Every structure is written in C-alpha cells, then in structure tokens.
Amino acid sequence: MTTGVRRRMGVEERRQQLIGVALELFSRRSPDEVSIDEIASAAGISRPLVYHYFPGKLSLYEAALKRASDDLAARFVEPREGPLGARLLRVMGRFFDFVDEHGPGFSALMRGGPAVGSSTTNALIDAVRQAAYVQILSHLDVQDPPARLELVIRSWISLAESTALIWLDGRRIPRAELEKQLVHDFAALAAVSAAYDEEMGALLRRILKDEPADGPFADLVGRIVALAS
Amino acid sequence: MTTGVRRRMGVEERRQQLIGVALELFSRRSPDEVSIDEIASAAGISRPLVYHYFPGKLSLYEAALKRASDDLAARFVEPREGPLGARLLRVMGRFFDFVDEHGPGFSALMRGGPAVGSSTTNALIDAVRQAAYVQILSHLDVQDPPARLELVIRSWISLAESTALIWLDGRRIPRAELEKQLVHDFAALAAVSAAYDEEMGALLRRILKDEPADGPFADLVGRIVALAS
Structure with missing residues (x-):
C-alpha cells in the first residue's frame, strides 16, 4: 500500500519531498557528514532513485539551500508600521529562530564547507544579503542610498551573520540579548x-525623531552617556 | 647569461620567486583570471617548470595566500604604548594598506572565489582572524575573555573585513574616514x-579611563550625545 502511494508521487512532488528530507538532515549535522544513502533511507527510497531526481549531492544541497534561503528572506518581511527599533527587533527574533533551526548547516555554509565556492551557493548567500539590504532601505524610506548608508547597512548585515555564528558556537550568551x-x-x-557626515546625521535624526522615548534607541543613548560620565 | 643566472637558483629560492610573482598577479586581478602560463611568463620560465615546483595552480595560490596572510598578521603587531584608540587607528592604516595592495585578490578570496572551500585557504583566513583577536586581547590586557568580550572582538573583526570589501567595491568613501x-x-x-553587562561595563570604563580627553573615544561620545539632543 505504502509503496503504491509512493509510486504515485509526481516528479516535482518527489523532488520537493527529497529537498525537505535533505534540508532537515543538512540542518541538524554538517552537510559534509550527510550521505546520499542517509537521505535515501530517510526518504524511504533507494539510492539510485535519489540520483534519478538529483544528479549528485551538490545539486540536492543547492536545492535545499535554495529552499532555506527563500525561507530566511521571507522572515525579513515586516509590516511598515510602528517604531523602527521594534520592527528590527521582531526581524532579529525570526532571524535567530532560523539560525536555531538550521544551526549546524548554517555554520558549515557560512564558515566554508565543501560546497562553498560553488557559484550557486555563493549566489544564494548574496541573494539573502541583498533581500535584507532592500528590506532595511525600504523601512528607512530611502530610495537612493548614499554610499555611507549602504556601508552601514551592508556591514551591519555581516555583523548580524557573525554574531549568529559566534552564538551557535557554544550558545554562551542568551539569544534574546x-x-x-x-x-x-x-x-x-x-x-x-552620522557623527562624521551631515547627510547621515540628518537621516539618523529623522529616524530617531519617530522612536519612542522608552524605545531601544533612546535607551541605548542614555546608557552610553551614563557609561561615559 | 640571464638563463645561466636562472639555472643557478636553488629549489627554495625558485619557489619563493614564483610565489612572489604569483602573489603580485593574484593581487592585481581576480585569481581565477590568472593562468599558469601567465605566471610562467612573468617569472621568465616555462610552464612545465612551474609545475615542477608546484603541482597545480591551487597549490601555488595557497602558497601565495600563505605569504599574504603572514604579511597581514605581521601588520597587526603594534607596540603596547600610548592610548588604545591611537594604537588601533595605526593598525587600521596598515590593514587598509594591505587591502589596497591586494584589492582584487582580497575581494575574490573573501567573496568566495574558486579556491574558497579548500580547507587550506579557510584555515589561513581563520589564522589571520585569530591573530587579530589575540592582538586585541593582548592590548586590552585581558587573559581570560568573557563570552561577551570575545563576541565584540570577533564580530568587530568581521565588520572590519566587510567594511574593507565594501570600500574596494568602488572606493566611494575615503579610506582614512x-x-x-x-x-x-x-x-x-x-x-x-557594556550598556547591558556589568563585566563589560567595568572593562570599558577601565579602557576609557586611559584615553585622552581629545582622543577618538571621547570625541565619539561627545558627537553621539550631540546627535541625540
């Protein structure tokens, strides 16, 4: 009976099932430790049948990574309502959910595993970074970003990636913090x-103007001033 | 005559010459655009002779990267004298010198070129990051870093990398800035x-205590306060 049901799976349906099974395995252990045999066994099909749908482990890995990166990019989407600090905090919560769910696979990918250097995986990573960048620009209501704003956003994105990687390595600091x-x-x-550029200063003042007095930005400035005095 | 001189080069001397020639080419153009033929021609020897010293382009690339990463790590070394902000500023100057000298090669490596994913190149990148981390800890006079300090230092190192990469992409902001x-x-x-952790707060107060009133740290706090008011 079960076999009968399986036989009726269409090509695309079977591909999607294999991607899901592979992603699950690649998320829980470093992808270079996961064999095609294991994926076949977890999917309940034979090894040759896996190769019928995917020519090799790299193509299955890339398909799994594509699903994961679409998933991550979707989590960046946040309604354009309310204070910016609170919006970004919600996105950070969903980002850490993702990192938590895919820990070992995320680490292996970002630290340079066997599949890194494939132009497909690099393009997928870049697409996720670009999605994050576009979302942030949209929330800041900026169409034509000056070079210094682009630098702040893009370098902060890499800071978020490295913070997540360091967190995964032992989880010694609570993720909420x-x-x-x-x-x-x-x-x-x-x-x-902004301290050195007038255009960035004006932009930051516009952002801070709409932040609540008890929001994270105001809180931070207060704490830094207290620290310095 | 010239050929005679070349013939007398010892094996190690010839290897070092080839590494220098290759590093020069890999620094000026993306390494995947540089051929063994070009390296041979720039070194004034035949292609088969290059292969006599290095089994393939990857091994020559790795040797060139080893020399470059030793060079970069050496630039992190700074006398433990004077205010910390001024020390770090001098190191940043030497870091940007390096990035400037090796621009295309640095970009290709850090953005994931063909040789990325080689465990040797990843290990070399990690060794340079670790050298930077150890230098900073030593300047902060900290032997046993708490997790939050380790996070600040390591995530800042990745911020410095991404800032340099973004700078190389068009050089739209002056490097001194x-x-x-x-x-x-x-x-x-x-x-x-430090605003959220007492141990980090104490550490930062100790650092700030020795910073001059007209140094970069004091300057920054003043500017942020001005911005917030």
Missing part, C-alpha cells in the same frame, strides 16, 4: 557614521 | 555590550 544587541549595534554604527 | 570609523565602531560595539 543578542537580538536586542543587534538592534542597538545598528543604531550605534549609524551613529558613528 | 573608514580607518577612523572602524576604531569608533569598536568602541560603539563595546559600549552597546
């Missing part, structure tokens, strides 16, 4: 840039 | 962490 910290880091990097 | 900005970014990330 890091989610909040990354919101503050964004404000801090923008403030450093 | 970015060198100074990275010193401030370090202080800002430490301040964010």
Whole structure:
C-alpha cells in the first residue's frame, strides 16, 4: 500500500519531498557528514532513485539551500508600521529562530564547507544579503542610498551573520540579548557614521525623531552617556 | 647569461620567486583570471617548470595566500604604548594598506572565489582572524575573555573585513574616514555590550579611563550625545 502511494508521487512532488528530507538532515549535522544513502533511507527510497531526481549531492544541497534561503528572506518581511527599533527587533527574533533551526548547516555554509565556492551557493548567500539590504532601505524610506548608508547597512548585515555564528558556537550568551544587541549595534554604527557626515546625521535624526522615548534607541543613548560620565 | 643566472637558483629560492610573482598577479586581478602560463611568463620560465615546483595552480595560490596572510598578521603587531584608540587607528592604516595592495585578490578570496572551500585557504583566513583577536586581547590586557568580550572582538573583526570589501567595491568613501570609523565602531560595539553587562561595563570604563580627553573615544561620545539632543 505504502509503496503504491509512493509510486504515485509526481516528479516535482518527489523532488520537493527529497529537498525537505535533505534540508532537515543538512540542518541538524554538517552537510559534509550527510550521505546520499542517509537521505535515501530517510526518504524511504533507494539510492539510485535519489540520483534519478538529483544528479549528485551538490545539486540536492543547492536545492535545499535554495529552499532555506527563500525561507530566511521571507522572515525579513515586516509590516511598515510602528517604531523602527521594534520592527528590527521582531526581524532579529525570526532571524535567530532560523539560525536555531538550521544551526549546524548554517555554520558549515557560512564558515566554508565543501560546497562553498560553488557559484550557486555563493549566489544564494548574496541573494539573502541583498533581500535584507532592500528590506532595511525600504523601512528607512530611502530610495537612493548614499554610499555611507549602504556601508552601514551592508556591514551591519555581516555583523548580524557573525554574531549568529559566534552564538551557535557554544550558545554562551542568551539569544534574546543578542537580538536586542543587534538592534542597538545598528543604531550605534549609524551613529558613528552620522557623527562624521551631515547627510547621515540628518537621516539618523529623522529616524530617531519617530522612536519612542522608552524605545531601544533612546535607551541605548542614555546608557552610553551614563557609561561615559 | 640571464638563463645561466636562472639555472643557478636553488629549489627554495625558485619557489619563493614564483610565489612572489604569483602573489603580485593574484593581487592585481581576480585569481581565477590568472593562468599558469601567465605566471610562467612573468617569472621568465616555462610552464612545465612551474609545475615542477608546484603541482597545480591551487597549490601555488595557497602558497601565495600563505605569504599574504603572514604579511597581514605581521601588520597587526603594534607596540603596547600610548592610548588604545591611537594604537588601533595605526593598525587600521596598515590593514587598509594591505587591502589596497591586494584589492582584487582580497575581494575574490573573501567573496568566495574558486579556491574558497579548500580547507587550506579557510584555515589561513581563520589564522589571520585569530591573530587579530589575540592582538586585541593582548592590548586590552585581558587573559581570560568573557563570552561577551570575545563576541565584540570577533564580530568587530568581521565588520572590519566587510567594511574593507565594501570600500574596494568602488572606493566611494575615503579610506582614512573608514580607518577612523572602524576604531569608533569598536568602541560603539563595546559600549552597546557594556550598556547591558556589568563585566563589560567595568572593562570599558577601565579602557576609557586611559584615553585622552581629545582622543577618538571621547570625541565619539561627545558627537553621539550631540546627535541625540
């Protein structure tokens, strides 16, 4: 009976099932430790049948990574309502959910595993970074970003990636603290840039104007002033 | 005559010459665009002779990368004298010198070129990051770093990498501004962490205590306060 049901799976349906099974395995252990045999066994099909749908482990890995990166990019989408700090904090919560769910696979990918250097995997990573960049610009209501704003946003994105990787390595700091910290880091990097550039200063003042007095940005400035005095 | 001189080169001397020639080419153009033929021609020897010293382009690339990473790590070394902000600013100057000298090769490597994913190249990149981390700890006079300090330092190192990469992509911001900005970014990330953790707060107060009133840290705090008011 079961076999009968399986035989009726269409090609695309079977591909999607294999991607799901592979992604699950690649998320729980470093992808170079996961064999095609294991994927076949977890999917309940034979090894040759896996190769019928995917020519090799790399193509299955890339398909799994494509699904994961679409999933991550979707989590960046946030309604354009309410204070910016609170919006970014919600996105950070979903980002850490993702990192938590895919820990070993995320680490292996970002630290340079066997599949890194494939132009497909690099393009997928870049697409996710670009999605994050576009979302942030949209929330800041900026169409034509000056070079210094682009630098702040893109370098903060890499800071968020490395913060997540360091967190995964032992989880020695509560993730809620890091989610909040990354919101503050964004404000801090923008403030450093604004301290030396009038255009960035004007932009930051516009953002801060709409932040609540008890929001994360105001809170941060208060704490830094207290620290310095 | 010239050929006679070349013939007398010892094996190690010839290897070092080839590494130098290759590094020069890999620094000026993306390494995947540089052929063994070109390296042979620039070194004034035949293609088969290159293969006599290096089994393939990857091994020559790895040797060139080893020399470049030793060079970069050496630039992190800074006398433990004077205010910390000024020390870090001098290191940032030497870091941007390096990035400037090896621009296309640095970009290709860090953005994931054909040789990325080689365990040797990844290990070399990690060794340079570790050298930077150890230098910073030593300047901060910390033997046993708490997790939050390790996070600040390591995530700042990745911020410095991405700032340099973004700078190389069009050089739209003067590098002197970015060198100074990275010193401030370090202080800002430490301040964010210190704002929520007493141990980090004590550490940062100890650092700030020895900074001059007209140094970069004090300057930054003043500017952020001005911005917020």
